[in-house]
Amino acid sequence: MSTTPAADRAGAVKAVTRNRLFWPAAVLAVLLVANLAFTPDFFAVRLQGGHLYGSLIDILHFGAPLILVSLGMTLVIATGGIDLSVGSTVAIAGALACLHISESTDPGGLGTVLTALGIALGAAVLLGAVNGLLVARAGVQPIIATLILMVAGRGVAQLITDGQIITVTSDPYKLIGGGYWLTVPFAVLLAAAVVLAAVLLTRSTALGLLLESVGGNPVASRLVGIRATRLIALVYVFSALCAALAGLMVSSNVSAADGNNAGLWIELDAILAVVLGGTSLNGGRFSIGGTVLGALIIQTLATTVYTIGVPPETTLVFKAFVVIAVCLVQSPVFRAKLAARGSRVRRTTDRPYVAAPTDREVGA
Amino acid sequence: MRQQPVLEVRGIRKEFPGVVALDGVDFRLFPGEVHALMGENGAGKSTLIKVLTGVHRADGGEVLLAGRPVRIGGPLEAQQAGISTVYQEVNLCPNLSVAENIFIGREPRRFGLVDWAAMRRRAAELVRELDLDVDVSAPLGSCSIAVQQLVAIVRAVAVSAKVLILDEPTSSLDRDEVQRLFAVMRRLRDQGVAILFVSHFLDQIYEICDRTTVLRNGRLEGEYLTAELDRMELVSRMIGAELAGLDQLGGGKRRERTAPAGPAFLQADGLTRRGAVEPYELDIRPGEVIGLAGLLGSGRTEAARLLFGADRSDGGTLRIDGAVTALRGPRDAIARGIAFCSENRKTEGLIGDLTVRENIVLALQASRGWTRPLSRTAQDAYALRWIRALDIRPGNPEAPVRNLSGGNQQKVLLARWLITDPKLLILDEPTRGIDVGAKAEIQKLVAGLAEDGMAVLFISAELEEVLRLSHRVGVLRDHRMVARLDNDGELTPEHVMATIASGAHP
Numbered sequence: 001m002s003t004t005p006a007a008d009r010a011g012a013v014k015a016v017t018r019n020r021l022f023w024p025a026a027v028l029a030v031l032l033v034a035n036l037a038f039t040p041d042f043f044a045v046r047l048q049g050g051h052l053y054g055s056l057i058d059i060l061h062f063g064a065p066l067i068l069v070s071l072g073m074t075l076v077i078a079t080g081g082i083d084l085s086v087g088s089t090v091a092i093a094g095a096l097a098c099l100h101i102s103e104s105t106d107p108g109g110l111g112t113v114l115t116a117l118g119i120a121l122g123a124a125v126l127l128g129a130v131n132g133l134l135v136a137r138a139g140v141q142p143i144i145a146t147l148i149l150m151v152a153g154r155g156v157a158q159l160i161t162d163g164q165i166i167t168v169t170s171d172p173y174k175l176i177g178g179g180y181w182l183t184v185p186f187a188v189l190l191a192a193a194v195v196l197a198a199v200l201l202t203r204s205t206a207l208g209l210l211l212e213s214v215g216g217n218p219v220a221s222r223l224v225g226i227r228a229t230r231l232i233a234l235v236y237v238f239s240a241l242c243a244a245l246a247g248l249m250v251s252s253n254v255s256a257a258d259g260n261n262a263g264l265w266i267e268l269d270a271i272l273a274v275v276l277g278g279t280s281l282n283g284g285r286f287s288i289g290g291t292v293l294g295a296l297i298i299q300t301l302a303t304t305v306y307t308i309g310v311p312p313e314t315t316l317v318f319k320a321f322v323v324i325a326v327c328l329v330q331s332p333v334f335r336a337k338l339a340a341r342g343s344r345v346r347r348t349t350d351r352p353y354v355a356a357p358t359d360r361e362v363g364a
Numbered sequence: 365m366r367q368q369p370v371l372e373v374r375g376i377r378k379e380f381p382g383v384v385a386l387d388g389v390d391f392r393l394f395p396g397e398v399h400a401l402m403g404e405n406g407a408g409k410s411t412l413i414k415v416l417t418g419v420h421r422a423d424g425g426e427v428l429l430a431g432r433p434v435r436i437g438g439p440l441e442a443q444q445a446g447i448s449t450v451y452q453e454v455n456l457c458p459n460l461s462v463a464e465n466i467f468i469g470r471e472p473r474r475f476g477l478v479d480w481a482a483m484r485r486r487a488a489e490l491v492r493e494l495d496l497d498v499d500v501s502a503p504l505g506s507c508s509i510a511v512q513q514l515v516a517i518v519r520a521v522a523v524s525a526k527v528l529i530l531d532e533p534t535s536s537l538d539r540d541e542v543q544r545l546f547a548v549m550r551r552l553r554d555q556g557v558a559i560l561f562v563s564h565f566l567d568q569i570y571e572i573c574d575r576t577t578v579l580r581n582g583r584l585e586g587e588y589l590t591a592e593l594d595r596m597e598l599v600s601r602m603i604g605a606e607l608a609g610l611d612q613l614g615g616g617k618r619r620e621r622t623a624p625a626g627p628a629f630l631q632a633d634g635l636t637r638r639g640a641v642e643p644y645e646l647d648i649r650p651g652e653v654i655g656l657a658g659l660l661g662s663g664r665t666e667a668a669r670l671l672f673g674a675d676r677s678d679g680g681t682l683r684i685d686g687a688v689t690a691l692r693g694p695r696d697a698i699a700r701g702i703a704f705c706s707e708n709r710k711t712e713g714l715i716g717d718l719t720v721r722e723n724i725v726l727a728l729q730a731s732r733g734w735t736r737p738l739s740r741t742a743q744d745a746y747a748l749r750w751i752r753a754l755d756i757r758p759g760n761p762e763a764p765v766r767n768l769s770g771g772n773q774q775k776v777l778l779a780r781w782l783i784t785d786p787k788l789l790i791l792d793e794p795t796r797g798i799d800v801g802a803k804a805e806i807q808k809l810v811a812g813l814a815e816d817g818m819a820v821l822f823i824s825a826e827l828e829e830v831l832r833l834s835h836r837v838g839v840l841r842d843h844r845m846v847a848r849l850d851n852d853g854e855l856t857p858e859h860v861m862a863t864i865a866s867g868a869h870p
Contacts, residue, residue, distance in 0.1 A: 023703070090493070094418040136671050182392075204737070205734050205735055205737050206729045206733075206737040206738070209718075209722055209729060209732050209737075210730065211716065211725070212715070212718060212722075212724075213715045213718065213726055213730075216713070216715040216716065216717040216718060217711070217715045217716065218713070219712050220706075220712050220713050220714060220715055221715070221730075222674075222693070222694060223672075223694050223704065223706060223712055223729060224694070224712075224727040224730050225694050225695040225697075225698040225699075225730045225731055226695075226726075226730040227695065231734075282714070284717040285718075287415075287716050347375075
C-alpha cells in the first residue's frame, strides 16, 4: 500500500478541517460576524473608568459560569456519564454563601466571605461525592443518580433561602461575579484560571488518558488495571466544584441568592456546550478547548437574541433553529451527505462511485 | 460451463487517507459455488466485502449484479439486491430473543401488529433446518458466541439471498459446529446460492471452496480452482516474496523442548468458580509454556480469568511465588507481574477511540497511576519500538486503533502487555482470526519470550498450535480440567482430541 501525492495534498486540507476545534471555532466566528451586521460596533472594546466594556467582554463575562459548569460536565461525559445536578448545585452554593454572609455581623469582611466560600465549596464536594458514590460504587445509572440531586437539590436550595431571595451587601463577595481586576471582569479571570488548571491536570498528567480509556471501554479499562471507581467519583466531585464556583459567580453578580431560579436549566446548556465542542455523549475522547468554544457559542447566541431584537416570545424558537443548524453543520455524516450530493450533480456517469469522506478504515 | 456471474466487480479501487486499500481488483462470483477470498491481514479482503455490501463506496471501478451495473448505496440496499453478509463479530442485539433477531426489520405482521406466534414458529422452522437445538424465545445474549454466529447465518439465509458473504464465520466455532455450518453451506450452494467465504483456516478452504481468489496488498493476485492450487502455492501467493518463516507453517517441525526445572511462579490448587470452572490444578514455572486445549466454552477462558483476578474464585488457593494470594482484581494480578490478553479484542482489550500509542502504554500507565505520567518521549519510544518489533501496520502510532485490522490489533495488545515486562503472560486465543504470516510471528514471539524466562499460558482452539509451543498441555472439557499432558514429543493432536472426546487420558 502506498501513499499518493494527491492523498497528501488532500490530507493537508483535511488536517485543518479535521482538527477537533475547527468546526466549533468556525461556528463561533460566523455567529460573531453575523452580529456585526446588526451591531456595527459589536467588536468594539473600550476602556472606561479602568474597566473594559464591549459586547465581546460581556459574552466572556456572562458566559463564565456556563464555561465552568460545562468544564466539569466535559470530564463527567468523558467517563460515559452525565451530571444533571449541576443546576441545583449552582443554586445551593449561592444560597449557602449568601446565607452565611447575610447572617454575619460583618458582611463586608474578608474573613466572612472566605468562610462563605469554604462552606459553599465544601458542600459541593459533599454533593459531588454523593453523585460519584452512587454512580461508581452503587452502579446507579448516571442520569438517574444525578436526577435525584437535580430535583431534591432545588428543594434544598429553597430550604436554605427559606423560599426567599437573600440579598447581601458585601464588597469582597461582589468581586467574584461582578468585580474587575486589571481592567478585566474577575469572573473571566477566575474561569480562565480554572480551565487552565483543568487542562494542565488532565493533559500533563495521565488523568486525561485514563478518563478517556474508562469512558471509551470500561470493561477493557478494568482489565488493564485502571481504578475506575476512584476516577469516576473524582470527576463528579470536580463537576460539583465547578458548578459551585459558577453558583458563587451568579449570586455575587446580582448580590442575591435565588434558590428557585439560579442555575435553572444550566445543566442542559452545559451538555449542549460539551456536545458542540466535539465531545461524544458516549464517553471517551474529550476536548476542553472545544467545550469552552461550545459555551461561548451558546452565550453569543444569547447575546445575539438581545442585540438583533428578537421578540421575547420567539427567542427560544430562534435559539432552537440556530442550535439545530449548528449541530447539523458539525455532524460529519450530514456534511458527507451534502458533499456527496454536490459532487454527484457535478460528475458524469463514467465514475458512478463517490468517495465518502467520513469513514476511515485501513486494510482488511 | 460458461455461466454469467451473479456478482462481478471490475477494476474496483478504494482509497483511504494515505492508503490505497483496493487497487483495480477484479472479482467474479458464480451461482452455486463457494468461493474463497484469501489474503493476509490488510490485503483488502474486508474492504472488498464492505464495498460489495455498500458499507464503503468505491472510488473507481464498477459492480455488476447479474450482468447489470449497480450502485449499492448501503447495507440495506445490498440486502434488497440479494446480498447478505455475516460478519466475524456478530452484529445482533443480545437483549432480544433469537426469533426477534432473525426477523428484526421484517417481522411477520398481522393487522399491522407483530405476529409473535408466527415469528416464533417460523424462526423455529429455520433453526431446525440448520439442525440447531436452540430455544428461539431465549435472549440471544444467553447463547454461546458460536450459536449467536449460527443465528446470524440463519438470519442472512432467511432473506432468500442470492449472494451470501461469510466473513470469517468459523473463527469462533468448534469442529462440530463448523461441520454443521458446512452442511448448510453445501445445501445452499446446491440451491444455487453464491457463497463468498473468508477464513484463515486453510483446511476449511480446501474442504468447502470450489474456487479461490487471492488478494495481496490491495491488488488481485489471481483466481484459481481450489483443487488445482497447491497449499504451499496458495500461502506463497498470499504473502508474496516474504517467504521467510514458512517452515513455521508446515507444522511438522516442533522445537526441542525441555521443561525448565525450579519452583513454580504460579500454582493453583483446586481453584474454582461456581458455574464457570470446576476445581483445577495448575502450576507454571518461569520459562515454561503451558497450553490450554479444549473446545469452545469448555472453561479455558474461565480458568485463565481466575488466575488474573478478572473473576474472583470461590474456592481453592492460588500461590504466586510460593505465597498464598487472593487476587482482588486485575490490578492486583498486574502488580504481581501477570498479564492477560483477552480473546475478545474489541470488547475486553482495545479502547477503539484511542490511538495505537495510547493503547500500547495504557497498562503501564495504569500501573503507575495518573500522577506519574509517562513522558511523551517515553510513550513515543515504546510505541515506535513495538510497532517495529511486531511489524504493526500501518506503522503510525497516532492512528486510532479502531482502524487497524484484526491481526494488527492483536499485536497492539501484545505490545501493551509486553512493555509491562510481565512474569506470566496469559494469551487467550491470540491467533484467532488473523492470517498465517502474523500467526507465525506471534508463535515465534511466544517461544522467544519463554526462552527468555517468561511463563506463558497459551490458550488456543488449534491443537497443532498448542502442541507446537507448549511444554505441557491442560485439557478442559465441560468446565473441568480432565487431563494434564506432558508434551514429550509423542503427544499428537489426535491424542489430545481423544482426551477431549473421552474426557480421560487414554
